[in-house]
Amino acid sequence: MSAIIDLDLLPPPDIIESLDFERAYAARKARFLSLYPEDEIADMAAKLEIEGEPIVIVLQESAYAELIIRARVNDAARSNLLAFALGGDLDQLGAFYGVERMPNENNARFRRRIQAQIAAIAGNGTRERYVAVALEAHAAVKNAAVLSRAPGSVDVALWIVDLDEFLPLPPNTDYPAANAGHHAAVLAVVQAAFDAAGGRMLGVPLTVYEAVPVPVAVAATIYREASAPANLVATLQASLPAALAAHAELGRDLPLSRLMAWLHAAGVSRVELTAPAADVIIPADGYAAPAQITLSDGGLAW
Numbered sequence: 001m002s003a004i005i006d007l008d009l010l011p012p013p014d015i016i017e018s019l020d021f022e023r024a025y026a027a028r029k030a031r032f033l034s035l036y037p038e039d040e041i042a043d044m045a046a047k048l049e050i051e052g053e054p055i056v057i058v059l060q061e062s063a064y065a066e067l068i069i070r071a072r073v074n075d076a077a078r079s080n081l082l083a084f085a086l087g088g089d090l091d092q093l094g095a096f097y098g099v100e101r102m103p104n105e106n107n108a109r110f111r112r113r114i115q116a117q118i119a120a121i122a123g124n125g126t127r128e129r130y131v132a133v134a135l136e137a138h139a140a141v142k143n144a145a146v147l148s149r150a151p152g153s154v155d156v157a158l159w160i161v162d163l164d165e166f167l168p169l170p171p172n173t174d175y176p177a178a179n180a181g182h183h184a185a186v187l188a189v190v191q192a193a194f195d196a197a198g199g200r201m202l203g204v205p206l207t208v209y210e211a212v213p214v215p216v217a218v219a220a221t222i223y224r225e226a227s228a229p230a231n232l233v234a235t236l237q238a239s240l241p242a243a244l245a246a247h248a249e250l251g252r253d254l255p256l257s258r259l260m261a262w263l264h265a266a267g268v269s270r271v272e273l274t275a276p277a278a279d280v281i282i283p284a285d286g287y288a289a290p291a292q293i294t295l296s297d298g299g300l301a302w
Helices: 021-034 038-047 054-078 087-096 107-120 127-137 175-195 232-247 256-263
Strands: 141-147 154-160 206-210 212-224 268-275 286-300
Touching: 021 038, 021 054, 087 107, 107 127, 127 141, 127 154, 127 175, 154 175, 175 206, 212 232, 212 256, 232 256, 232 286, 256 268
Parallel strands: 154 206, 212 286
Antiparallel strands: 141 154, 212 268
């Protein structure tokens, strides 16, 4: 069975129409003029070029009303597409495949579970089936990788989010200790889900363990163009961890070219990257995790 498709990489759906007021207005005018006797068309066409003419206002309002209707049709089409459906529309798509949204589960994770469930329908032995069980077992499982490190066995690596990402914590919480207990509890819950009836194929040894974060330290000197704001480097420093986190997926490498593209924001003249020294290779059961990020301001590049 093929891997789960990344919905972000799909081309725009043809059913979604591009809306253009000027095009709709021009079509209205052309249709309106076609209803006039031929010897009166020139005079009426001249009137239609005068802003404020009553008939111009009517045609503009009519074109705008048409765009509102077409936009609603677009919204209705999106609500039936897994990549675009939101809220209750996505809940309805999930229900069709027997998948119910977990409390406070965001749309992106819910979509991933729906895709896993669709792919898992084939049977308990597919990779997608193992992913579906892991995601269904606990909301703190962001994703799962399914490997076979020994013949005849299955290994499931869980990407578990920390407590502060999973739920609000009271002040003065001991994060390392709290997270250690939290991660152990999630592993136990997922293991129990696989051990339950229908959780996996019988007779197949199964190991559930935690995926490994691969720290990504970044060090670079940023040289600014003359037009760049003075706080450009500080802005990049603040935004880079989020960009790294958004890119991270189980088994997804971090090439230097992507890192350089992030750093070459508007206003950046050149970047001297000292770390990492090469593409960051991520194992199948690992994910890139932002570590120490040090961006130095090299000043203006002349």
